[in-house]
Amino acid sequence: MKVLVTDPIDDAGLARLRSAGLDVETDFDIDTAGVLEKIADVDAMLIRGTEITREVFENAPNLKIVSRAGIGVDNIDIPAATDHGVIVANAPRGNVYAAAEHTIGLAFNAAKQIPQAHMQVQAGGWDGASFDALELGDMTAGIVGLGRLGQEVAWRLDNLGMDLLAYDPYLGEARARQMGIELVELDELLERVDMLSVQARLTDETRGLIGPEEIDRFAGDLIVLTSRGGIVDEPALADAVESGEIAAAGVDVFSTEPPEDNPLLDVENVVVTPHLGAKTHNAQVNVAVTAADSIISALEGDLVQNALNLSSTDASSDPRTRGYVDVAETASKIALRLFEGRVESIEIEYAGDLADEDTNLVTAAVFNPFGWQDVVVDAPTRIAEQRGIQVVESKRRETEDYQSLVSITVSDGVRELTVSGTLFGDNEPRLVEIDGFRVDATPYGHMLISRNRDEPGVIGALGSVFGEYDVNIAGMANARESIDGEAMSVYNLDDPVTPELLEELESDTRVTGVTAIDLD
Numbered sequence: 001m002k003v004l005v006t007d008p009i010d011d012a013g014l015a016r017l018r019s020a021g022l023d024v025e026t027d028f029d030i031d032t033a034g035v036l037e038k039i040a041d042v043d044a045m046l047i048r049g050t051e052i053t054r055e056v057f058e059n060a061p062n063l064k065i066v067s068r069a070g071i072g073v074d075n076i077d078i079p080a081a082t083d084h085g086v087i088v089a090n091a092p093r094g095n096v097y098a099a100a101e102h103t104i105g106l107a108f109n110a111a112k113q114i115p116q117a118h119m120q121v122q123a124g125g126w127d128g129a130s131f132d133a134l135e136l137g138d139m140t141a142g143i144v145g146l147g148r149l150g151q152e153v154a155w156r157l158d159n160l161g162m163d164l165l166a167y168d169p170y171l172g173e174a175r176a177r178q179m180g181i182e183l184v185e186l187d188e189l190l191e192r193v194d195m196l197s198v199q200a201r202l203t204d205e206t207r208g209l210i211g212p213e214e215i216d217r218f219a220g221d222l223i224v225l226t227s228r229g230g231i232v233d234e235p236a237l238a239d240a241v242e243s244g245e246i247a248a249a250g251v252d253v254f255s256t257e258p259p260e261d262n263p264l265l266d267v268e269n270v271v272v273t274p275h276l277g278a279k280t281h282n283a284q285v286n287v288a289v290t291a292a293d294s295i296i297s298a299l300e301g302d303l304v305q306n307a308l309n310l311s312s313t314d315a316s317s318d319p320r321t322r323g324y325v326d327v328a329e330t331a332s333k334i335a336l337r338l339f340e341g342r343v344e345s346i347e348i349e350y351a352g353d354l355a356d357e358d359t360n361l362v363t364a365a366v367f368n369p370f371g372w373q374d375v376v377v378d379a380p381t382r383i384a385e386q387r388g389i390q391v392v393e394s395k396r397r398e399t400e401d402y403q404s405l406v407s408i409t410v411s412d413g414v415r416e417l418t419v420s421g422t423l424f425g426d427n428e429p430r431l432v433e434i435d436g437f438r439v440d441a442t443p444y445g446h447m448l449i450s451r452n453r454d455e456p457g458v459i460g461a462l463g464s465v466f467g468e469y470d471v472n473i474a475g476m477a478n479a480r481e482s483i484d485g486e487a488m489s490v491y492n493l494d495d496p497v498t499p500e501l502l503e504e505l506e507s508d509t510r511v512t513g514v515t516a517i518d519l520d
């Protein structure tokens, strides 16, 4: 069977593949177009940064796995892989220490202006007074994204004597407390910390998370970026360091790599490195071997420990639960978007016929919308609990109205919110309860959920606002608590919801809340 390797990896990984009897082709100069030319007879791909688009999966009839020798998988279209039954796997642990050390290295280099001083001395200069170094030990650091890498960075900063805060919407408070870290909202973090360290993964949610407004709000001196470009606005950061509002920055990752015309490259107090975080010998061996092992497991039909998606071949292996994988993921995504607290626990209830089935894959799907890199096919509950989120799974045979029902309840210990879904007729997903409202909504595409006072004219008024913004309503489900009480409307829209449209809907005093959710 043929494995195509499109990025340089340590020889240990290549040797592993060859010793398993696989035919290994390496082509490190290849781009996505080149992949398309070669992919027809390829069974597995081992990659790092090569972009793997939907088109690749569409033209790869034999492909079973794309294995990433590294952590970030933002270069792979995972939903497309899942649609085509292709497993996506990464190497989640192999380079974390290397990347954490690099983060600390960058922090010191930027704070102490070491590269600038080095260049001065090499050029014959000797003017220590021209540098204005920062001291890390007295600082409070704020970590955005307290996952594996964020936690390794936190541990090292803690040992330098720094106080620590973090922003991470998918981590339980108790877990952070165990590490001596205070979890706060992003705005508070920006106002309270001296050093900002960004270790979140790049997702639709984190892209542009730290934009010009957030850079402006940041009251500290130092920013370090080592997870992915695109999370922090580069021109705004460059301006802030150039003008001295922020003393220094250390940047390993860029929105486009290699960076082209990137303003960060022109600012003296921004120390840059060429995505160097993982490039230690140990890390390179680790990730190459892990990625190769995943390929061998997949091609031998064994469980792939580091699989990140529920490939449709797995999900379809049991037609009784297949449809519920999507229902559960959607219900979980909607619950997370609507819930206003921090999720400390999650209850997954299976009722009706589904209670008799093996629901492991359905449970794993519940965690897909959480912003974690490791999506938990193997042991979803254990991984959630490692992140400080309690999981309660329950099953009951009886349901009032449905053959099967999956209900997801998220809670912060005080408030809770439930979303329930089922399959109708020909496996058609339906949402039947959202936060106490009984609805009959089809989850797909651009959705908007509004809560409003149950008064005449409100729905018409909202409809006119959609019209004004040229957004067509494809479907709508309405539910209410009681006459004159609160009502909920769930819209399917042909067009995406813009921030301006949201603002206008919210400006109607009869509307108590609107949430836009994109499902594909």
Ligand SMILES: NC(=O)C1=CN([C@@H]2O[C@H](COP(=O)(O)OP(=O)(O)OC[C@H]3O[C@@H](n4cnc5c(N)ncnc54)[C@H](O)[C@@H]3O)[C@@H](O)[C@H]2O)C=CC1
Residues within 6 Å of the ligand: 071, 072, 073, 092, 095, 096, 099, 144, 145, 146, 147, 148, 149, 150, 167, 168, 169, 170, 171, 199, 200, 201, 202, 203, 205, 206, 209, 226, 227, 228, 252, 253, 275, 276, 277, 278, 279, 370, 371, 372, 373, 374
């Ligand atoms: N510079 C380099 O060479 C390296 C970079 N990386 C990057 O680091 C990233 C993180 O890796 P891990 O920590 O292993 O992944 P992880 O999945 O363990 O951690 C990511 C964390 O981000 C959090 N998160 C998700 N959405 C968020 C949001 N909206 N706001 C704040 N936090 C959010 C998650 O809850 C999670 O705790 C990888 O995705 C990869 O892109 C990893 C290794 C080397």
Ligand SMILES: O=C(O)C(=O)COP(=O)(O)O
Residues within 6 Å of the ligand: 048, 049, 069, 070, 071, 072, 073, 095, 275, 277, 278, 279
């Ligand atoms: O593992 C990751 O996500 C990294 O960013 C490091 O990987 P790379 O050096 O780009 O292969």
